Amino acid sequence: MKEEPIYVAFSTQKGGAGKTTLTVLAASYLHYELGYNVAIIDCDFPQHSIHSMRKRDFKMLEDDEFYKGMAYEQFTRLEGRKAYPIVESDTSRAIADAERIVEDYDMDFDIIFFDLPGTMNNRDLILTLAHMDFLIAPIAASRVVMESTLDYMISVRDNIIATGKSNIKAMYLLWNLVDGREKTELYEVYEGVIKELDFPLLKTFLPNAVRFRREQNIEHKPLFLSTLFPPDKSLLKGSNVDTLADELLEVLNLTGHE
Template sequence: MITIIGNQKGGVGKSTLAVLAANYLTIERGATATIIDMDYQQSVSQKYEKAKVLENDEPYEVFPATLESYPILSSVLHRNASHAILIDLPGKLDDDGLLPVFESADLVICPFAYDEFTYQSTVLFTVVLKKINPKIEIVFVPNRIKANAKFEIMTEVNAQLQKLGQITAPIPDRVDFQRITTVYTPVSLVPVVYPVFEQIFEARLWKK
């Protein structure tokens, strides 16, 4: 299964969510996963290389890639229930190189925050994605949500996004997200993030 982790809006935690998802799938569930790092900052690839320097046993592989290289790369990606391909997208919509990525994906995980600009960017990203790949499933993840987020705004945004896809439980903004690596999810974060990934992947990768 090919899963995009993306949003047009930067700073919503795409790369962190990609690592957390891969950690959950491999460390917690014993699945096979691969991250394709297409983000311009290549932060996932940097975490991966740092972990290798420390001689950790990597539970999955991370491949830095560009939009231009994806058509060739996609021909070797495995589409089966036991191998999850996670693609960390760049935060943009104005590149034709995104078309084959969007067309090949089965699922998009779209992190967002409860502010007007991020909401508008999220809707635009979703509408464009759906036009290119009408069959793709969309899961919205409220991410890095601060404790003072207004309930009224959250309720209104959720009501609108539910018309476009599924919404998971929110992931709060916490300082221990800075301690995540490609071999380790802090124990304090497990009860916060793993239920979200269970909600996303359980019915799609493991039939109940």
């Protein structure tokens, strides 16, 4: 009998908070670098950014001998391990799509990531959120972002978790787009507010850096954001993506599970 995968969403109602980028980085690092079996259900209708990224990645692979060689080398080293599936979906069928790929693929998925829209007045989104095991909300040191995200967390806690009818085991906040290498006093002020609301905060924070937007390109610079490759080791240092992956595995109780 197949093991049940853990459903995880980087979720917030604030656009531009980095949830799509975080989803791809976490999935690619865990799948290609650490050997966990992951999938992504892309419900962010109508743009479907992650599904579109996968199409761009495959197109570049077809057209560019450099990336074709990289892919051959990687998938040979990984002994035939394939690219993780990305399903184009929406909130009305997200859970059904997740259940389908679990049945269709000859593997046990460890984690299925969901890239969700942020509009809380969508009944299908609320039902999908209720099926998540863990929610991680990226935040930035901005009053607009903080207020929007904390309102979102409170709404999920009071209107979904409090009913006792959800699968949500925990929600976490994650500092993203941090200016500079270290957090300033402003972050301490915001963390005081977060503590008062009793929301757990992941220890890892991610910097605001150009590398987080570096996809495949005709100049063949080291890759950071890709659905087919993990972040290049030369760019990983200082990004905290590896640290985030390790902390996620602890939170999800998957350490040593690969």
